[in-house]
Amino acid sequence: MSTFGDWINKRFPARELMREHMTEYYAPKNFNILYYAGSLLLLMIFLQLLSGFLLMSHYVATSQDAFNSVQGIMYDTKWGWLIRYMHVDGVSLIFILLYAHILRGLLYGSYREPRELLWIIGYVIYIMMMGEAFFGYVLPFGNLSYWAGQVITSIVHAIPFIGPQLATLARGGPGIGTATLQRFLALHVVLWFLIIAALIVMHVMALHQVGSNNPDGIDIKKHKGPNGVPLDGIPFHPYYTVKDLFGVGVWLTIFAAIILYAPTMHGIFLEKNTFFRANPMVSLPDVTPPWYLAPYYAMLRAIPNKYLGIGVMGLAIILPFFLPWLDRNPVRSSRYRPWYRAMIIIMGITFLVLAWVGEQPPLPKYFLIERLGAAIYIGFYLLLPIISSIEPTRAVPERVTK
Amino acid sequence: MAKTVGDMTSKPDLGRRRFLTAATSVVGVAVIGAAVVPMVESLEPTAAETASASTTVNLAPIEPGMQLTVPWQKKPVIIVNRTPELLATLAEVATQGRLKDPDCAVPQQPPYCKNVYRSRKPQWLVMVRICTHLCCIPHYRPEKASVTPWWLGGFHCPCHGSMYDVSGRVLKGSPAPHNMAIPEYDFDKDGTSITITDMYPKAHVC
Amino acid sequence: MRKVWIGLLAAILFAGNVGLAHAQTLAAPKYVFNKATVMKGALLFADHCSACHSIHSLRYERLETDLGMPKAQIIKSIMLSSSANFLKGMRPTMTRTDAKTWFGIAPPDLSHIVRAQGQRWIYTYLTSFYQDPKRPSGWNNRLVPEVAMPNVLAPWGGIYSKDGKVLHKGRLSPGAYRREVADIVAFLRYASDPSYFKRHELAPYVLGVLILLSLLAYLLKRNYWRDVHD
Secondary structure, eight states: OOHHHHHHHHHSOHHHHHIIIIITOEEETTOOGGGHHHHHHHHHHHHHHHHHHHHHTTOOOSTTTHHHHHHHHHHTSTTHHHHHHHHHHHHHHHHHHHHHHHHHHHHTTTTSTTOHHHHHHHHHHHHHHHHHHHHHHHTTOBHHHHHHHHHHHHHHHTSTTTHHHHHHHHHTSSSSSHHHHHHHHHIIIIIHHHHHHHHHHHHHHHHHHHOOOOTTOOOGGGSBOTTSOBTTEEEIIIIIHHHHHHHHHHHHHHHHHHHHHOTTTTTTSSOGGGGSBOOTTSOOSOOOOOTTTHHHHHHHHHSSSHHHHHHHHHHHHHGGGGHHHHOOOSOOOGGGOHHHHHHHHHHHHHHHHHHHHHTSOOOGGGHHHHHHHHHHHHHHHHHHHHHHHHOOOOOOOSSOOO | OOTTSSOOOSOOOHHHHHHHHHHHHHHHHHHHHHHHHHHHHTTSOOHHHHHTTOEEEEOTTOOTTOEEEEEETTEEEEEEEOOHHHHHHHHHHHHTTOBSSTTOOSOOSOGGGOSTTOSSBTTEEEEEOOOTTTSOOOEEEOSTTSSSTTOOSEEEOTTTOOEEETTOOBBTTOSOOSOOOOOOEEEOTTSSEEEEOOOOTTOOOO | OHHHHHHHHHHHHHHHHHHHHTTSOOOOOOOOOSHHHHHHHHHHHHHHTTTTOOEEEEEHHHHHHHHOOOHHHIIIIIOOSTTOOTTSEEOOSSOHHHHHHHHSSOOOOOTTHHHHHOHHHHHHHHTOEEEOTTSTTSEEESSSTTOSOOOTTHHHHOEEOTTSOEEEOOSSOHHHHHHHHHHHHHHHHHHHOTTHHHHHHHHHHHHHHHHHHHHHHHHHHHHHHHHHHO
């Protein structure tokens, strides 16, 4: 190698890192389409950082000017519409990818031993992302932002013992105002974001420690060639880098098409009520969360009791942490576990239905769907220890299938 | 690099691989370049900045001999309603040979102000009130002998003593190198107000 | 904190009521959304609406840069307010305090009205006025009962009773009138989403280049993965 390269590598382990994480990181060769989500998430989070920096260059975090400064970005800043739509639509696309990534983990048993920590770190990132999205959601200070801030801090208020103090700390005053905007901005762009970034690094490190799972859920390290390389493994670089590059191309095409043709996605990615200025005196025609939080909102509404409702929602959010220990079947992948596969499909559809019903006006006719949905979603986790220990399994192959 | 994938019975087409790598890289770099342009441009002054860049000033309240200083693009701009007596000093100070640049040869003003009055209309001086030496704000001293015994009226800088006549032309013996800068401005139709629009690009403020 | 929840509950109930009040189906305006209809709508807006309504976010110059409307025409036909500045937002000719004394409330700014309410809502609202002598303005609206705004378009669209009977014919035929209202809606739609035309002009090029990139990356990937599949 060049002398310049040697000079660098004596002082910084560039070659070693490249080898360890790219050219000599052996990934199973049977990844399918769901495996694009991880690298695309990295790309999208980088783009959020970029567009977020540009937005913050124009944003004013006061209750008086926040709305105007965001509209100023849309009307008066060169390409301002582009950076704001990138940021807004980016959120929805990140959550689509997160759900695909989590579904992949569920389908192929990627949370199972030895990947428990990988799963837990990933799930913490998902929960942190919900917080990040919420803080960002309040910043434009449309009327939806205001009421979203009001509702979520009220949920904080309901936490036993410390709730009221915590809610006051979150708001920085009697209501949602300049103090709230400034601390939410600081959280959104500094503390929360840095924690997420650090967790992502930990997530990748944990992944490279244990190695990637695959759709067959089998361990490729069991069958190694004479050179010590798994027979079913291929170097991440160049094979998965070129594959992911193709994924990036297609994904960017979809992203650009959304920004250019349907930036608000008919009110799903950017809601109508964000175009009204925040007004504490005028509540919204309907208070619904963004689509990616709607399933939890539906579960919150399913129980006509404040504390029980929040408890059910909290349970739904917390249960996936225990998934590595709730699943007791020796087989990982749902490919060889028909019952488990059926459960995931039912739970996935339930989650989508909950997302839909969470967006509907809170009318009694939806109560049954909300309660049934909450029961099925929570039931998945509670029944898993029993079903997984009695379910029949198919023969698991020794080597990965194509 | 790719020796780990078992035996390679068929050699890959490396020429095609090199071509595709180059083509993908070129298009990829083009996409990144095309994305960077709007991102950098988004940091340029916004339409709101441009709209507030020009300032309109009503001249009616400025009495003869008096001045008004207004903020414009974060800079003080002085508007002086010069009396015929003050205007007469302009010729006198030139004949005494006290000016560094009596004919305004250095383009410190738009072409339409390149005259002894350094203005569109002799009566009204519109000038960036910043000393060309080190950016202080000079005092307006219209009274005779108010700075030195031979003082005819003009501007005197409190920081380092630069002196200017009532057209903002710098006097010899001042540390300031140039006459003070004149921005671009227009009178409205009936002449009762002026709109200061842009900085004259060739002028040095300080 | 209980107050917030009660307020929220009230909001939810209120929302339910509004939902019922909206039982009137919203009619879609029929128009082709292009620069010509938007410019026609801008002239109509200046004539009929800009006396009271501002479009604070939209600068007059945008009509030139986005739509290609001649500056002279903008100054003559659109910038009717005496304090209008070509580089600044669209202003009403009437002052806010005057408007407040005449109508009881200041007429709202219409910058984001289509994004906030939807174009069907605006169109239906504008075509739902009826005569109501009980109201101070003499007008009422089926979509927004007790609205403060008078039916300024009545001379063109005609005067209707609550049950839809024509009391007084307008200057325009019903078809021509509906087209004019649709043009105003088109202009307001542009005003709340002024990047529309630029986005649609850019889209084919951006997507073309990205599809090319995807295609090349796919060929590259296939070339490399021959190693794996053999």
